[in-house]
Amino acid sequence: MLASTPRLRATLLRIAQSIPVVIGVVVISFLLTRALPGDPAVYFAGVAADTASIEQTRVAMGLDKPLVQQFFIYVGDLLQGDLGQSLSSGRSVAEDLAKRLPASLELTLTALLLAIAIAVPLGVLAATRPGTWVDHLCRVVVTAGVSLPTFFTGILLIYIFYYLLGIAPSPLGRLDFIYLDPDHVTGCYLIDAALMGDWETWRGAAKQLILPASTLALFTLAPVARMTRAAMLTALSSDFIRTARASGLSNQTILYRYAFRNALLPVVTTLGMVFSFALGANVLVEKVFAWPGIGSYAVEALVVSDYAAVQGFVLAMALLFVALNLVIDLLYTAIDPRIGFSSK
């Protein structure tokens, strides 16, 4: 059966190939967290702890055991699906990730959709009309997007839309305190609220999302717009477009059927990259908007040497990237039939 569906076989092969990567990530994240400077036992023993209570804390945390033994305990727990207990949040890491990863994903995906909706048309327009005002606008937006740090844009947007104009809701995280969280299905409030049919909460969540998503979109649309423009320019100046024009095909057909489709490959690659770095890099946006996402979780865990949380974060990200790369590869084959799995 597998032989008859090459795509399924190739997908399974790709997943199998990612297993060594994940094992590597487990080992490296374990070693790296141990190599971090700082002694979590001292930190978690509290402000007025003396040597004896620090030692008690160390034993309670299992940090007095040899490193190899700690590693096997960790792997054993991992195999049972136990990512350990986060000390800084006081809950199991799996629970934390289940709560926070959707928050980050919701924010990043919304921002990315927003960025695509603006950047791709802008890039296409700029490429088809080089040197005109659209092109200049594209350039300005791109430059502003990359040069303004996200925390600055975030605070600026809060200042204008919340503080001065009072249009935006209080930047108090995912939902204002007057709403109750929707029942947990996916963890993405917009989806969960829609599933419950609770449109009041949906609107509340959407309102909270607008400012942080715009901040992040401003940052992420720059590479996407740039890449779209460059890829479109290359595509439009290639021989097959000249041939298409010579054959008298309509502008519309040339632009969307031939040029855009060919330009799409690098754009999708860029999107994959942008998504991965945005997911990790939106920690500053999360801080400014009190967004309980995964970036700020990881940074806080790192600061206090919260081993289990850092390891869980790295592992979750690794798995996410493996999945993301797979999706992008599958997208390639959908966009460009010349790319097949058989060649790999």
Place this chain on the structure above:
Amino acid sequence: MTDKTSRRNFLKMGAAGASVLPFLRAMPAAAQGSDTLVVVTGTTINSLDLHRSGTSRAAYQVGINCYDRLLSFGTKQTADGGFSYDYTVIEPELAESWTESEDGLTLTFKLKPNATFWDGRKVTAADVKWSFDRAVSVGGFPTVQMKAGGLERPDQFEAVDDETFVIKLDRASKLTIPDLAVPVPYIINSVEAAANATEADPWATEYLHMTPAGSGAYKVARWTPGEQLVYERNEDWVGGPLPALKRVVIREVPSPATRRALVERGDVQVAFDIPDKDAAELADKIDVFSTPVENCIHCLCPNFTFEPFQDANVRKAIAYAIPYEDIFQAAAYGRGLPMWGGEEEINDIAWPRKTQYYTDIEKAKELMAASAYADGFDVPLSISLDLASWMEPTALLVQEALGKIGINATIEKIPGANWRTAVLVEKRLPLHLENFGGWLNTPDYYFFWAYQDGHLFNSSNYRNEEIEELTNATLHMPMDDPEYAPKIKRMFEIVLDELPRIPLYQPALNVAMNGAQGYEFWFHRQLDIRPITLT
């Protein structure tokens, strides 16, 4: 008349839209009701059980608002019109009355007969005993804090009958009674906890971590770590006057700029622990309470293991070189209290006290010339990245000033996770900034932690036989003992002359309020929501 879009119609539409806007903005405020308070803070509540190891400072507020102790402190008015707890006045919370035996070794408490836990069960002396046993047995911070009051072993506690609880002390100490009013010795519903304890976890730390079981003024209605905690009033509370607020929402907002915008607009009523800079700038617009933190001093500490600092002239030269006023303005924006330029003669036992040092570069140079290090030396000046908001400007100014007297200091920034290990446990930093603050507000308690050899906050590795002896002698001595004041004065004299810690200023805890009143400063530096009301 006409449905054509004219300029007039367009403007009308705009006006209608604009008039709706204010109502939209006001809606959340109206929906929250008149007895809900919203507080924003930058720190994470990571457990609902203070006794658990790894519980963050911010989580202490749950111990305060959701649990009762036997005793509490009174309230006093502060200089700036706000309120503060009063260390000198002890008030009952769960205890109705208490007596001390003649020799001070036996304390007998009568519990309030009508006190009940949230589940309706009567609070008994057995609950008190269980809770105290837990605090002295779980280890870590609670055990250390209990020990400070002479409470060390379960056999010291006895439940005589349902309403009588007895503490037996090994020695009488003035710190015992105040130590019963700090957040640690709170009373837990022992029946509920025991029902959820396991063999491996006899003190139910896993259960109480997520589910408080107390008799306090507020219950926890919702808790999402990293996001929010919602308190709901316990209508049957007998520990004090029933709080005015039905619901209190504690929201975690990491960015100080966002917290400031929220409280300035009035969408939240309290911004707790805001930076000095925001406090200074907001003070004209809304209510800002900057209370100097009792028994807490920001210090520059020369480490005695570093050879040049064993020279008294070098330490004094540094004390005269420091630009105190500049530091106070740059690092603290003038919030807090100056700790320099005082009288050399010691006439009172108030602590923190102003030192006799002030900025005088010429005098500093003379002292350096008289020392064994007239040509100067190189030294790293260490600061914590976690505390960079005050340490960084301070360190830069100190560095510049030390350069003038030939000491070449290089600033070394240490990540927060390493800081405690390096500065307090290993005590290996030659020159560093430090900010110990004692919960129990007596000078001897400060000396115990910060000046006695080997103790945690003595990060300068200072040892002076007379200080050792005097601190031990005064630690448990009643403050009205005729011997107390002379001994304390002598202690001040020694450490201000020998300067193992050079006091810079007394920091303040800043709280901004917009639409609420009744804030009370507490030594534990957490928000006690019980006395707060909306305006």
